[in-house]
Amino acid sequence: MQVEALTNQEEVELRAKIEALGLEVTKVPSKSTQNLDELEIAKELDKLSAKLDDVDEMISSAMAADPQIKSLLSSTADVWMPVITASSDERRNFKTKIGDDIYEVEGKNSS
Template structure:
């Protein structure tokens, strides 16, 4: 599948993540297989669109689903908060790149449909260049 257009939020996010991965690999002089796999998994996750329910959910089922989502968000918030507290560079990086990752996180189902599905094989070949600051 072709690489996403420059303007799409997911393309910008994954270009940034790929560039950061390349930097980490060059600094550590090691291939980060696990990190690369996590980025690819994240790529698949952000392109997921919730399926249309085959039946109408009642209020209790909706509340249960919202509770599950809320718990996941709390877990992510805790991980991000602890990473930011442990390392000021993490906070700086997240703050300076929020314009790239926030649109992906807050995308609705219609916006997610427009995202590019990450092809695991081609993502290894295409290495975006990190802009110099």
């Protein structure tokens, strides 16, 4: 019973983190005061790609090390898969549920 309670708590915490991530990815970047040239854009894309590679490695390692993590990610895929597979336009129109309340998440400028 205690193990089940811990697993449920972990699932609740993971769902909350994934929902927070969903809110974060819907933010529209604030307009830059200067235009980036192609080289600067390429550098930023490289940084983002490296971060995604790091996240992929962490997830893969965690899933390989602990079958519960794999199970938890599988059972919560309905929450996080739409976030990571959505286009930027789709992300701007997400709705999120926090507790019993449903919020329409409109594109926000990041600050």
